[in-house]
Amino acid sequence: MSEFITDKKRTHYCGKINISDTGKEVILMGWAHRRRDHGGVIFIDLRDREGIVQVVFNPHISPDAHREAHRIRNEFVLAVVGTVQRRPEGMENPAMESGEIEVMAHELEIMNEAKTPPFVLDDASADISENIRLKYRYLDLRRPEMQKNLLLRSKVAAAARQFFENNGFVEVETPFLTKSTPEGARDYLVPSRLSRGTFYALPQSPQLFKQLLMVSGFDRYYQIVRCFRDEDLRADRQPEFTQIDMEMSFVSENDIIQLTEGLLSYLFKTCLHRELEIPFTRLSHGDAINRYGKDNPDIRFGLELRDLTDILKTTDFKLFQEVIARGGIVKAIKIEDNKQLSRKDLDDLKDYVAEYGAKGLAWARLRTGPDEWTSPIFKFLKPLEVQHINERTAAKEGDLIVFVADSEGIVHNALGNLRLHLANKLNLIDREQFAFTWVTEFPLFAYSETEKRYVSMHHPFTSPVAEDIPLIATDPGKVRARAYDIVLNGTEIGGGSIRIHQPDIQAMIFDALGLAEEDVRLKFGFLLDALEYGAPPHGGIAFGFDRLVMMMAGVESIRDVIAFPKTQKMACLLTEAPSEVSIEQLLELSLKIVT
């Protein structure tokens, strides 16, 4: 070859070539995805981030290129000059986006060779254990599926910025090295070198800063920002994650809710070409718990919880009787399962609810006779009770009713999760659907058994509903918050509130939380001070950006939309972080390892 192709410019992405390019000479650069050597003609599937195209090396067309093509192995980096041609009659590949055409190569340059990768970079063989994928993340990310996920992530972020800019929002960056505050999640700490024995904390969210920006008069703020929480991981939780954060002045709940609906429909329209139905449904927190057992209900299917406590108030059945006497409740889910669930399945359901603290699970199947059950508890119930339960659950012949009797918290937790479990098992979920719902009217406080005090349900800066303010001192559990969460398919993807802008109310809240005044001064003094200088009424919301993208991409794990995620033990398998540091580094920070 007389000159290096690299001196020329790439003309097309592999995945972007189509029938309209027929006859054009193109210059492609990418990776050898797969090679099919027929002795004579050699086919190379060439891959770049936009897709795959078949390159043909024919000894009669270009003997030099064909000779060189023999050396090509998977993942070699290639530059190819060739002509786009329609494939011969009958040789089209409808499974391939570029399957109508191919590129007849004139020139080939092997720009780099590659070791045989530890796994095939093919979505068809993607069931590679995650530790291998994470160790070779740079290869895993070459897979078309991962490329698609991260490209979508980038698009969603860009569209969000566009939306906010179009609506008069200002992006302001807030510090990562900031102050540790009590309440909330465990902080990541960063030792200060200059001020021995003191620490910065990485932000759990920019909450306080965005409120200060409202005090500063920026009026509309947004940021796509990393947040850090040192808590245990789940499939949808990472120690560092990204929020789409926003805050507005001179607004109330409905302004935020409307703007959010506008944002989400814009994101879904521009990035997924899907129209969302707005406004989204709204559920009060109480209704969400009562009907679905959770404050993040999946409303794509039924199986709602029914309260039977009133029906069973005077029951003779000891087990229910005792639970109700202790202040507990009895709730049920009706399942139109057409006898799909066996006795063994029902035993498994009992084990399932045990994980959530339920001591048992009763069941009943409706038989043909009037109000007749096949059920271990049938003989303990009065005919009228059976009849009322059938009515309350609207159960018909063959339907199954499952009961949990326990304290309110356990019943809701157990049945709320059982509901999801059953819907999956019985295939009741429409996977194509995006079902949004708002959850509103949260309680401001929740009583913490472990801490023996009230804690903020949302955070301590959430405004109470005005008419409930007198209750803060007398009956904190009854105070409603001006808070709202947005839930998509049973996953909380965002939450926010109208904030407190009066210092006296903020002080009342800290008081109700049992925080000592000097401690509050020490931790939040700057916020209380700021509120004294003309803080406007304000409120906002923050979205879990990774979770949102995860739902939009239709993947099960948050790690599949994060380029370099951590494992459940918070390790990075690629860089092997965290790792030990030198004694000199520790000394400089005045740190000593104790254990």
Next chain:
RNA sequence: GGGGUCGUAGUUAAGAUGGUUAUAACGCCGGCCUGUCACGCCGGAGGACGUGGGUUCAAGUCCCAUCGGCCCCGCCA
């Protein structure tokens, strides 16, 4: 802090009751092949059975510990 599950070739997996040379598929290497597209055909190489200890004449298999991946409970304002 706790429960569950997994760890065998580069990868994904199979290996009853402990038994002599640890299987397969894909991948890899070599050969043949001009229309394949998960190309095909022929041949071949490749193993600390996660790690450490124990029981036993004998351990991938049984026991104990430990490391790691995943899922979950607690936790995550």
